Amino acid sequence: MKKYITLILCSLILILWALPVNAASFSIRASSTQINPNGTFTISVGGDCIGRVNLSISNGTLSTSSIWVEQNYQTVTVTAGSSGSVTITATPTTGFSDPDANEYNPGARSITIPIVETNTSTPPSNNNGTSTKPQTPTYVDNRSSNNMLSSLTLSSGTLTPAFDTNISEYTVQLPSNTTSISVNAQSSDSKAKINGTGEKLLEVGDNVIIISVLAENGAERTYKITAYVDETPQVYLKYKDKQIGVVRNLKGIVIPEGFNQVQHTVNNYSINTFNNGNFSILYGINDKNEKNFYIVDTTKNECISKILPIKINNNSLYLVDIDNEKEGFEKGVVTVNNLQIQGYKFKEGFDNYFLLSVMNNNGEIVEYLYESTENTFQLYSNFAPTTYERYIIKDEEYQKLTQKLKIEQIIIGIISIFLVLSISSSIILFIKTRKGKLDEKKD
Secondary structure, eight states: OHHHHHHHHHHHHHHHHHSOOOOOOOEEEESOSOBOTTOEEEEEEEOSOEEEEEEEEESEEESOSEEEEESSEEEEEEEEOSSSEEEEEEEEOTTOBOTTSOBOOOOOEEEEEEBOOOOOSOOOBOTTSOBSSOOOOOOOOOSOOOOOEEEEEESSSOOBSOOOTTOOEEEEEEOTTOOEEEEEEEESSTTSEEESOEEEEOOSEEEEEEEEEEOTTSOEEEEEEEEEEOOOOSOEEEETTEEEEEOOOOTTOOOOTTOEEEEEEETTEEEEEEEOSSOEEEEEEOTTOOEEEEEEETTTTEEEEEEEEEEETTEEEEEEOOOSOOTTEEEEEEEETTEEEEEEEESSSOTTEEEEEEEOTTSEEEEEEEETTTTEEEEOTTOOOEEHHHHHSOOHHHHHHHHHHHHHHHHHHHHHHHHHHHHHHHHHHHHHHHHHHHHHHHO
16 A cells, blocks of 8 residues: 555656746846956846846946847847946836746846956967967957837828937827827848837827837847827717817726716717716816716717716715705805815805715715714705706706695695684684673573
């Protein structure tokens, strides 16, 4: 039995030993252990890793300050100073990873090469005329280090500034309907390799395009183009007596919780809306360049109200515009958690209370009472949930019903007064009649 167990354990050890182990590595090395004053040599940076590496140097210059490694080594040409030593530091940037795309933070790597004046005189020789100390040969890299572009052109737009082989950053302004652009480039050296050209899909706003040139000896240079696609809205929707432009660039915009993006067509243009199953919103900009979320009626293609997402008692709610007057209240502004909020304050007293009108996820308007000293919220008990349309829009039937109720209340009041007077008169008459009969009996 022991023999079988031993055999099984040995088999498992052999299997585990045979499994490949991908250990990430990152290093920097130089082609020479010393260098002449103002001389050149190369360094190799990389390893079993993936990502961009920034390079810095003291007492010298580099052919490039940034390289991309992808499970390989990149070669960079170094020109030393006139004396002392030259130090090169390679620092991986954010997003560096191992071959399995796991985050890998090896830290910076540095290498220092002494700058030494090489003695070119004939070394001492012994009696038979041979040198007593053989001279170490100097490594010379004859590969081209030319990593410059000779031309850089675009299918549309104009580079700013005009192309210059020594300028590495450019911008280009493009009209709002641009969705793609073609980038073409030629290298100064036919042995250099170019990456990053061809057809590029564009979004509204800034688009960064990187073109890299890899010299024969591995030295890399990058050219950067920032292509800006005009963000001017293509669709405007009515909101009260104004027009709200539908924002096209949604980079960095936090969509309210529970909403999903839905494409909606207006005048043959596709716009971004967001729906939670009960109502839709969009991100718009007004004539003052203020951007906000708006409730949108997708059947009438118009905005109903500006809203502001807010958390109250861990509930996702949305502050709405307050256009109508409210009896016993006046419009005001209160600051809640560094956020200025419009709402209602009591006309008389209760200065620490503030009434907020919000929409819940069901599309109903509810009111919360905010107490400033305790910074607390609670549902306002004198308010029943209603729809936003009834809350904002002057509903004729609702107004008629309200007026009818008021008239009925007045009629009921008059009848009540009449009944009270009638009953009082009857009681007085009864008492007088009773008293009269008693007087007759006494007589």
